[in-house]
Amino acid sequence: MTAKRLLEDATAALEAAGVPSPRVDAELLLSHVTGVPRALLAVAARPNDLQRKTYLEMIDARARRVPLQHITGSTAFRYVDLEVGPGVFVPRPETEVLAGWAIESCAALEAPVVVDLCTGSGAIALSVLDEVPSARVHAVELDEAAYGWAVRNLAGTGIDLRQGDAADAFADLDGTVDVVVANPPYIPLDAWESVAPEARDHDPSLALWSGDDGLDTMRMIEATAWRLLKPGGAVGAEHADVQGESAPAVFAARWSDVRDHDDLAGRPRFVTARRP
Structure with missing residues (x-):
């Protein structure tokens, strides 16, 4: 799954959960997992299987309204x-x-x-x-x-x-x-x-x-x-x-x-x- 698709799905999940800034949070978490700056995610992020798994777990936690900062630490x-x-x-x-x-x-x-x-x-x-x-x-x-x-x-x-x-x-x-x-x-x-x-x-x-x-x-x-x-x-x-x-x-x-x-x-x- 490409970074673009990951971000789209994550944004939709966070929006459905009522998270106030779904796209921003989706990007911040993917940047945290991959180490790629937010501005370059769509073109430079190539998440591997472990990173994708970790990212989806983080999105699930954020959808449960766990604070973004608790997830990133x-x-x-x-x-x-x-x-x-x-x-x-x-x-x-x-x-x-x-x-x-x-x-x-x-x-x-x-x-x-x-x-x-x-x-x-x-x-x-x-x-x-x-x-x-x-x-x-x-x-x-x-x-x-x-x-x-x-x-x-x-x-x-x-x-x-x-x-x-x-x-x-x-x-x-x-x-x-x-x-x-x-x-x-x-x-x-x-x-x-x-x-x-x-x-x-x-x-x-x-x-x-x-x-x-x-x-x-x-x-x-x-x-x-x-x-x-x-x-x-x-x-x-x-x-x-x-x-x-x-x-x-x-x-x-x-x-x-x-x-x-x-x-x-x-x-x-x-x-x-x-x-x-």
């Missing part, structure tokens, strides 16, 4: 590559904008101290260090399985990674931190049906659900950031696109320069604030 985030799989939240492109804010916030500082709360795979922490090598980066993750993935991704970087609850993490850094950044869980408990199967069925529960209004963890982030930050320090935290007003309201009482920011699609995505 990796994902790109800004300028770094991360290992991901069952037990860890797969970082989304929207979060790259939040990471960019954290990086820009460090730009004018000589040796910024950065804390990444709810680090998951370690995506934001690793990106900050990659783009601001002078930064002293600390990260914490509660979930044991996710922490294991962070250990893999941050090994050898010098990032201070700890396992524990972000609510009381890094007491030794109280009042000394320049930037706190977090991609916390923010989905309300009653929003189960609205969540894509890739997230609902495969991302860890601790990374998704956050109380009746989706803001329980945001309130914890607000309190923890207040404790950690030095005067003038900044916090940034991701939220759902329907929380463009409710998330900033969490910081309204005692923070200055409270602002909400859109993602690349123009949807409300993260709040930032500064400790007076």
